[in-house]
Amino acid sequence: MAAGKYLVVPTGSAAGTAGFEVGTLLDQIFAQDMTTLQSLNTKVAKTEVNGIPAYLMTDRIGSDGSKIYVSADGRAHLLRLESPKAQGSLDFTQWDAVPPVSAPPADQLAKIPGM
Amino acid sequence: MIGTLRNWRVVMAEPSGRFMMTTPTMTPAGWYPDPSQRHDYRYWDGTGWSSQVSDGGLTTADPELRPATTPAAAPTVGPLAPPDPDLAAPAEPRSAAPAAARAARWKWAVPLVAIIAVIAVIAGLMIWSTRAPTATTLYQQMRKNAAAAKSVHIKGAFTDAGQKLQIDIAGDRGARTPGGLSTTALARSRSSLPAARPMSRPTRRSGPRTPPRR
Numbered sequence: 425m426a427a428g429k430y431l432v433v434p435t436g437s438a439a440g441t442a443g444f445e446v447g448t449l450l451d452q453i454f455a456q457d458m459t460t461l462q463s464l465n466t467k468v469a470k471t472e473v474n475g476i477p478a479y480l481m482t483d484r485i486g487s488d489g490s491k492i493y494v495s496a497d498g499r500a501h502l503l504r505l506e507s508p509k510a511q512g513s514l515d516f517t518q519w520d521a522v523p524p525v526s527a528p529p530a531d532q533l534a535k536i537p538g539m
Numbered sequence: 540m541i542g543t544l545r546n547w548r549v550v551m552a553e554p555s556g557r558f559m560m561t562t563p564t565m566t567p568a569g570w571y572p573d574p575s576q577r578h579d580y581r582y583w584d585g586t587g588w589s590s591q592v593s594d595g596g597l598t599t600a601d602p603e604l605r606p607a608t609t610p611a612a613a614p615t616v617g618p619l620a621p622p623d624p625d626l627a628a629p630a631e632p633r634s635a636a637p638a639a640a641r642a643a644r645w646k647w648a649v650p651l652v653a654i655i656a657v658i659a660v661i662a663g664l665m666i667w668s669t670r671a672p673t674a675t676t677l678y679q680q681m682r683k684n685a686a687a688a689k690s691v692h693i694k695g696a697f698t699d700a701g702q703k704l705q706i707d708i709a710g711d712r713g714a715r716t717p718g719g720l721s722t723t724a725l726a727r728s729r730s731s732l733p734a735a736r737p738m739s740r741p742t743r744r745s746g747p748r749t750p751p752r753r
Binding site: 466 | 671672673674675676677678679680681682684685686688689690691692693694695696697698699703706708709710711712
């Protein structure tokens with residue numbers, strides 16, 4: 425199937441591109457999915473995420489137990505979101521450092537049926 | 540009676556048994572009220588008045604104004620009780636010298652206290668600066684950074700509506716390739732799920748599931 429390959433999505437295909445856009449995804453995570461500041465414990469814990477020094481912010485007792493890891497380098501970049509409720513986690517890396525994406529070779533493209 | 544006469548020597552006793560007092564013994568060296576009354580005390584060296592005088596606990600020399608009284612005269616006034624030990628003491632070992640030593644110690648103490656205070660302030664500032672920030676600060680900074688970020692790599696897995704989904708997406712927010720394809724549309728799917736899952740729901744506008752949704 426298309427696993428490991430790039431999906432070609434026509435520009436303006438709202439159904440397909442909206443969710444794949446990094447910006448949209450980020451906005452959605454922050455606007456809807458992330459635990460709010462009001463439900464966080466004030467104190468943070470020092471820890472690591474993949475070897476990177478980090479601060480861990482946790483939900484207050486009674487919340488859903490989400491955890492937010494941010495970098496401890498003074499910039500507080502989001503490193504990881506953990507959610508017991510959603511049984512998963514997301515790692516965030518390469519903030520402002522993702523190499524430019526260029527069009528992949530043809531053999532790396534997978535077509536979406538019907539598009 | 541005998542007790543009050545301890546400084547007087549009994550030299551002979553009359554046959555009747557009466558004690559007869561004669562010359563006083565040598566008054567022991569020490570500080571006594573200054574016979575000239577110019578100073579609080581004057582030092583009696585055992586044989587004569589010295590030039591050492593004491594005023595308010597400080598000893599000084601007063602050779603020019605030595606009392607005219609003879610050495611023997613003073614004691615005849617009566618064996619003077621030694622001055623208060625605390626005042627007599629300053630005579631030699633603990634006089635102005637110890638006071639000067641105490642003053643010298645205090646001269647050390649002032650800068651020492653100042654140095655300790657400065658060190659304490661610096662240590663306090665260091666501890667304060669290295670303490671963990673609050674969640675409020677971190678959270679607000681995180682949101683601000685994320686909103687301003689031009690690119691990021693998001694990878695992970697989660698369950699939404701009973702379905703396990705995986706995300707592995709990296710790229711700029713809105714840069715577009717020359718070919719007209721949005722770079723953000725070049726999302727690489729390494730999912731074990733059918734790659735086209737997000738596409739298989741054309742009616743879903745929010746695209747792939749995202750983590751915890753409240």
